[in-house]
Amino acid sequence: MQDKTVILSISLSIIGILTQYLFGLESAGSHLLFMLIGLSSYILLQKVERQILIRFSGPLSVLGAALLLLLLLAGDPTRGSRRWFFIFGFGLQPSVLAAPFFALFLSSVLVMSPVKNIWSFLRTLLVMAVPVALVFKQPDLGTALVLFLALFSVIFYSGVPVRHLLVLSGLSVPALWLFSRILKPYQLQRLASFLNPQLDPTGINYNSLQSVIAIGSGHLLGKGFLGASQSKLMFLPEANTDFVFAALTEAFGVLGALILLTVFFLFFSSLLADISSSRTDRLAKYYAVAVFSFFFIQFAFNVGMNLRLLPVVGVPLPFISQGGSSILASYIFLGIRKRLSDG
Numbered sequence: 001m002q003d004k005t006v007i008l009s010i011s012l013s014i015i016g017i018l019t020q021y022l023f024g025l026e027s028a029g030s031h032l033l034f035m036l037i038g039l040s041s042y043i044l045l046q047k048v049e050r051q052i053l054i055r056f057s058g059p060l061s062v063l064g065a066a067l068l069l070l071l072l073l074a075g076d077p078t079r080g081s082r083r084w085f086f087i088f089g090f091g092l093q094p095s096v097l098a099a100p101f102f103a104l105f106l107s108s109v110l111v112m113s114p115v116k117n118i119w120s121f122l123r124t125l126l127v128m129a130v131p132v133a134l135v136f137k138q139p140d141l142g143t144a145l146v147l148f149l150a151l152f153s154v155i156f157y158s159g160v161p162v163r164h165l166l167v168l169s170g171l172s173v174p175a176l177w178l179f180s181r182i183l184k185p186y187q188l189q190r191l192a193s194f195l196n197p198q199l200d201p202t203g204i205n206y207n208s209l210q211s212v213i214a215i216g217s218g219h220l221l222g223k224g225f226l227g228a229s230q231s232k233l234m235f236l237p238e239a240n241t242d243f244v245f246a247a248l249t250e251a252f253g254v255l256g257a258l259i260l261l262t263v264f265f266l267f268f269s270s271l272l273a274d275i276s277s278s279r280t281d282r283l284a285k286y287y288a289v290a291v292f293s294f295f296f297i298q299f300a301f302n303v304g305m306n307l308r309l310l311p312v313v314g315v316p317l318p319f320i321s322q323g324g325s326s327i328l329a330s331y332i333f334l335g336i337r338k339r340l341s342d343g
Contacts, residue, residue, distance in 0.1 A: 034324040061101050098131065100333045106155070106286075110155065145297075219253055222249070224251060245306040284341045287340050302316060
């Protein structure tokens with residue numbers, strides 16, 4: 001059966017390659033390479049037996065958690081955080097690559113042992129909390145938030161009793177206080193800059209201000225590859241990753257941004273069809289919820305922080321931002337989703 005979702009993901013990846021060409025042939029080539037590797041992974045996953053995927057989701061999740069722990073203990077710090085293993089010159093991010101298997105393992109746990117009492121609820125939360133805590137410790141607030149929200153959406157969709165959610169909401173107040181105490185100073189500054197947009201315009205607020213300038217300067221049709229000065233002259237920091245939406249809008253204008261948003265809308269609509277389909281079983285539906293949430297949360301955070309509607313937390317725009325691990329994990333998510341829905 002033809003998978004409309006993967007066709008839309010390829011369309012988004014091609015837009016990503018064109019956007020990355022703003023930053024040079026090497027950046028566009030790297031994007032193309034990981035798109036091809038991702039597509040190969042997607043195709044290979046269709047040949048794996050469904051039960052084998054489910055059976056190995058636990059061991060692969062344990063392996064992912066072990067790699068995250070190893071990264072914390074022995075990883076080389078890069079810009080103050082331990083997020084990557086460097087292999088053959090490429091940085092691989094275990095927190096992102098393991099996310100599809102964390103989601104599959106949690107989905108299978110909820111199918112085999114649904115939440116019926118407070119103890120099973122706490123057990124399920126623990127399955128979710130271990131990888132999230134390890135990612136947060138790196139520190140990587142953006143990926144930790146995406147992982148937490150995507151995994152919790154599966155738990156919520158599975159039908160958790162309301163009384164358990166009330167207990168969790170009661171615990172959220174002390175948890176938020178603890179959360180504010182363990183945030184790094186630069187993370188607190190980012191939150192402060194979001195609440196006060198005029199704070200330190202040449203320092204902590206510089207990135208988001210430059211993002212708005214880049215978006216505004218694109219006008220209707222954009223400046224083109226050669227004229228995108230904010231992005232190409234590096235006035236806009238992290239233009240090929242965190243602020244890629246601003247870079248794309250500067251180069252291709254409002255029209256280019258609308259085309260991108262339209263393709264994303266079609267992509268999300270196709271993912272929602274899996275959840276509402278009567279042909280998919282509970283496991284496939286739970287996993288479809290995880291996939292939709294993983295992509296939509298990244299999309300919302302990235303576009304939101306580019307427009308200064310959300311704090312800057314360092315979340316990529318799926319298929320568009322530079323980052324081999326993100327592209328590869330995206331296609332693995334889609335490959336597992338397709339394999340589960342096919343039965």
